[in-house]
């Protein structure tokens with residue numbers, strides 16, 4: 001394979017997907033169902049506020065109804081669970097997203113479990129995670145789903161390839177490894193306690209970095225001609241948004257690489273809308 005450092009344009013692909021979803025949404029509206037997403041934000045975290053704004057903006061663009069529910073930092077778990085129950089009952093809402101992380105007095109596990117699994121457009125509920133694990137139809141977690149879409153749209157074949165995933169979170173590492181296996185890749189999982197990390201990552205045809213540490217992956221971690229997917233959302237010492245991969249050092253060695261910003265992030269939001277439209281489609285087909 002020729003190494004050419006091609007940048008995978010997540011931002012552009014996400015815009016294309018939003019256009020497709022806009023058409024689907026218009027059809028659903030004609031059938032009497034406007035897809036609706038509730039985004040719940042507890043507290044004042046400034047990064048969370050930025051991400052949530054991006055989600056609402058994308059809803060507006062696609063024609064999806066959105067409701068932003070902002071609750072104070074000192075909201076009790078009980079109050080949040082009661083609000084989720086209202087949203088579970090609300091016919092105008094097809095997707096519920098509770099922005100993570102939550103303040104310390106609230107258990108994210110209990111909150112996720114309280115969301116109606118049919119409205120869990122994040123794909124975080126144990127029912128959805130179990131469906132994915134066992135190969136049933138499920139809402140796919142947005143970041144892993146976005147990664148698979150980017151690989152497909154870039155024409156990257158996965159069958160028989162060695163994919164190495166660095167990071168084992170429920171949100172990214174674990175589900176992306178399942179999706180890659182489903183596409184017949186051979187998957188190796190690495191994490192913070194892995195010894196000799198580069199001895200694994202250097203074997204990767206597809207390297208997924210989902211650690212959350214600035215410049216964790218450098219030139220010494222990649223094989224020539226590899227495909228590198230950067231899931232990191234960190235701040236550089238200069239305060240700029242940056243991934244887990246040292247982009248400038250790695251790009252010349254690899255065949256494809258995703259940038260931060262403009263890579264995985266916009267695709268995550270596009271897949272959130274995709275799941276919300278799917279949820280509305282399910283409701284429309286029942287009526």
Ligand SMILES: Nc1nc(=O)c2c([nH]1)NC[C@@H]1CN(c3ccc(C(=O)N[C@@H](CCC(=O)O)C(=O)O)cc3)C=[N+]21
Nearest residue numbers: 050051097098099100101122261262263265266268269
């Ligand atoms: N329940 C829940 N679901 C989530 O999906 C979820 C969450 N909680 N908590 C936080 C993380 C983070 N996340 C991002 C999504 C898009 C961008 C994104 O679009 N980033 C732009 C840049 C945005 C900027 O300029 O700051 C980019 O990469 O180009 C970033 C981060 C979703 N998350």
